[in-house]
Amino acid sequence: MTSATSPALHTANERRRFGSLAWHVGALAVLAVVLYPVIWVVGASFKPSKDIIASLDLLPTKPVWANFSGLADGISGISISSFFWNSLMYAGLAVAGVVLSSSLTAYAFAKIRFAGRNLLFTLMIGTLLLPYHVLLIPQYVLFRNLELTDTLVPLVAGKFLATEAFFVFLMVQFMRGLPRELDEAAKLDGCGHLRTYWSIVLPLSRPAIITSAIFTFINAWNDFMGPLIYLNTPEKYTVSLGLMMFRDQEGISNYGSMIAMSLVALIPVIAFFMAFQRYLIDGMATSGLK
Amino acid sequence: MTLVKEAPVRPAGKRSAAPAAGRRGRRRENLAGYLFMSPWIAGFLLLTAGPMIASLYYAFTSYNLFTPPQWVGLDNFTTMFQDPRWQKSVEVTLKYVVVATPLKLLLALGVALLLAQKRRGQGLYRAAFYMPSLIGASVSVGFVWRALFSDDAVVDRTQKIFGLDVGGWIGNPDYIIYALVALSIWQFGAPMVIFLAGLKQVPQELYEAAEVDGAGPLRRFWNITLPMISPVLFFNVLLESIHAFQVFGSAYVVSDTRCGPADATLVYTCYLYQKGFKEAQMGFASAMAWTLVIAVALVTAVLFWSQKKWVHYEEAAK
Numbered sequence: 001m002t003s004a005t006s007p008a009l010h011t012a013n014e015r016r017r018f019g020s021l022a023w024h025v026g027a028l029a030v031l032a033v034v035l036y037p038v039i040w041v042v043g044a045s046f047k048p049s050k051d052i053i054a055s056l057d058l059l060p061t062k063p064v065w066a067n068f069s070g071l072a073d074g075i076s077g078i079s080i081s082s083f084f085w086n087s088l089m090y091a092g093l094a095v096a097g098v099v100l101s102s103s104l105t106a107y108a109f110a111k112i113r114f115a116g117r118n119l120l121f122t123l124m125i126g127t128l129l130l131p132y133h134v135l136l137i138p139q140y141v142l143f144r145n146l147e148l149t150d151t152l153v154p155l156v157a158g159k160f161l162a163t164e165a166f167f168v169f170l171m172v173q174f175m176r177g178l179p180r181e182l183d184e185a186a187k188l189d190g191c192g193h194l195r196t197y198w199s200i201v202l203p204l205s206r207p208a209i210i211t212s213a214i215f216t217f218i219n220a221w222n223d224f225m226g227p228l229i230y231l232n233t234p235e236k237y238t239v240s241l242g243l244m245m246f247r248d249q250e251g252i253s254n255y256g257s258m259i260a261m262s263l264v265a266l267i268p269v270i271a272f273f274m275a276f277q278r279y280l281i282d283g284m285a286t287s288g289l290k
Numbered sequence: 291m292t293l294v295k296e297a298p299v300r301p302a303g304k305r306s307a308a309p310a311a312g313r314r315g316r317r318r319e320n321l322a323g324y325l326f327m328s329p330w331i332a333g334f335l336l337l338t339a340g341p342m343i344a345s346l347y348y349a350f351t352s353y354n355l356f357t358p359p360q361w362v363g364l365d366n367f368t369t370m371f372q373d374p375r376w377q378k379s380v381e382v383t384l385k386y387v388v389v390a391t392p393l394k395l396l397l398a399l400g401v402a403l404l405l406a407q408k409r410r411g412q413g414l415y416r417a418a419f420y421m422p423s424l425i426g427a428s429v430s431v432g433f434v435w436r437a438l439f440s441d442d443a444v445v446d447r448t449q450k451i452f453g454l455d456v457g458g459w460i461g462n463p464d465y466i467i468y469a470l471v472a473l474s475i476w477q478f479g480a481p482m483v484i485f486l487a488g489l490k491q492v493p494q495e496l497y498e499a500a501e502v503d504g505a506g507p508l509r510r511f512w513n514i515t516l517p518m519i520s521p522v523l524f525f526n527v528l529l530e531s532i533h534a535f536q537v538f539g540s541a542y543v544v545s546d547t548r549c550g551p552a553d554a555t556l557v558y559t560c561y562l563y564q565k566g567f568k569e570a571q572m573g574f575a576s577a578m579a580w581t582l583v584i585a586v587a588l589v590t591a592v593l594f595w596s597q598k599k600w601v602h603y604e605e606a607a608k
Contacts, residue, residue, distance in 0.1 A: 026404060030404070034418065034422060035421075038422075040434065040444070056444060108323045108324075112323040115320050117323065129590060131535070131579070134579040135337065136562075137575055137576050139337060140566075141344070142344075158337050163330075163333040221428075224428075229563075262433045263430070265429070270421070273425075278417075281417065
């Protein structure tokens, strides 16, 4: 009995182990290619400027700090921290705006039965597919006439007015999934919509809200076209524009500091990602499906 | 607790009030609905619907921001269609969409199939593969790309090892667009995650049944996996191609800031930006924007029309 089954088991086991090994080799190979640029920028930030393009080594042979200490000088008289502060303000206001306005709107779509709800929902979804560029010019004209260019207002106004349909949609999908009994019970207990929204639906929607908040933060931090169009004085520039200033004014001569600042600019995004990747990935998956 | 005690009383009270409260209740719900979504309504009117009408009007005017718009009829469109740089921007954008979208989705699907297997550490792999999707849009990564693909840098030298001596991609008008394509493909994480979620929903019994019938892995993929994930595939094709039409930041940062050399990365939105914000030709730029809207709407319509032929929805099976 044992002599009959054990060789078979043995080969099955071996085959499984080989399959697993092949899987890991394949996955690691793809991973190496995908992460190469990220590791490269970390390594390059510790290389002397002249080696950054020319050297093929992924990591520096003799790490130098000069690129980072060079950042302390700032760019044409503006300190690096000013760019970071501006980006932080932009991202912070954007998060507050999206969370507040999108959750209110989503509550209405998910939990209140009002006339015209389906039509408005269709309109809202329609804006998801609309190329942003068709709105760009009239919005610019509008904010210019209101004399609000060169401030953060044009960049964050839309966030406070729930124009980011993706997040509204994400929250609607999530709120629809919450047990109906909960808000019905709240209603029986005499809660109005505001109370139900604030004390029941909002706390339970935390995963969708966190996902939206992090995506908003990262999008605002990475945003390039918005600041490029609306901000004119270098003191008000966000990190993205600060980086472009670096490139245009220092050029190849100070490649090291440019790469070092690129890395520093990525740190908040990577840190957020590492802390919340689970939410982000699940949020991405649920919004993609139903 | 209170709920249990009060429940029998309240519904009774409610029911007796129901006929009178019906219409008033409905009106109150309507009011609450509109109040809750007032931020969205304001945003929709002020920042979406209003601007759409305005840009439709600007598209038929000559407008430089400083003097009031002048009605010029179809002039913007006729100039646009004859403008060689506009034609170039259409060509560059189409090349980008047609090359980048399928390759990105192929890689996303390949990696999703790999990660769909239950193995140790798959969560970690999934997270690592997703990261480029988040940082890829930043100016930082644009610089990294410039550095990797420039003359005598990593990509150039690696090519030489394989005897493909074309020089750096960044300075070469024939190749720089493929550096942008590579940057787009690198961000395959978002469609990958959506594919993964789709793969998870394929019933395992189907595979078991097919195996009993003697179907090999390729046949199982073609006859089970692909039809079962076709709705997700459709969603990804739609979203990724619409996104690809609107690429801007990477074209601006990876190339020089004029989307060159020789207009090689003059994607549609880059030309729109130059016309509108550098040359203050708001009318022309609006005409370009509307042409983009129509193009995207056409692509969407064609995809929706084609889905009848290849997207398999499960309702029939259920």
